[in-house]
Amino acid sequence: MKRIIAVILAVMCAFALCACSDNGGAQKTETKTEYEADYGELYYASGDVKFGIFDPADEVLSALGEPVSTFESNSCAYQGKDKFYYYDGFEVLVNDVDGTERVTGITIADDTVSNPQGVKIGMKGDEALALMDDIEYTQSGDTYKFTVGSTLFRLQVGADGTVKAAEYSVAANDK
Numbered sequence: 001m002k003r004i005i006a007v008i009l010a011v012m013c014a015f016a017l018c019a020c021s022d023n024g025g026a027q028k029t030e031t032k033t034e035y036e037a038d039y040g041e042l043y044y045a046s047g048d049v050k051f052g053i054f055d056p057a058d059e060v061l062s063a064l065g066e067p068v069s070t071f072e073s074n075s076c077a078y079q080g081k082d083k084f085y086y087y088d089g090f091e092v093l094v095n096d097v098d099g100t101e102r103v104t105g106i107t108i109a110d111d112t113v114s115n116p117q118g119v120k121i122g123m124k125g126d127e128a129l130a131l132m133d134d135i136e137y138t139q140s141g142d143t144y145k146f147t148v149g150s151t152l153f154r155l156q157v158g159a160d161g162t163v164k165a166a167e168y169s170v171a172a173n174d175k
Helices: 002-020 057-064 125-131
Strands: 044-046 049-051 069-074 079-087 090-097 100-108 137-140 143-148 151-157 163-170
Touching (some): 049 057, 057 100, 125 163
Antiparallel strands (some): 044 049, 090 100
């Protein structure tokens, strides 16, 4: 009986360690702060500031300037808090990844801004897909997923054929 209990506990510990060891898709390295930008064409730009998933948040937020507003809530995916920074037309999500605050999400919030390819909220979905034509994607219903490195760009098209949502996130969390 003790052997069965020991085996069950060992299996449960193994599952718990696997579930808790996910680091949001980031690749761990010898030093926790060494991350390579691997988002290729899937980055966002605001003015002269170009940034993407896993970029250091302090550098990005400093370059973007004062946000319109901020919000924090407990994170389900990362240690600590989800930190939202709202700017005119877009939002930046920041989380602690291996001890460093990093960009983990970027949302195009309205039709006043576009991504570097020209995708805007409210434009025709087929026009948005044509703008993203150099990047492979998968389709699931009305959602198109473009992936480069650790970055996923999700584009959602409504029943009326227009873009309803556009956001960047960590690819490993959505595969």
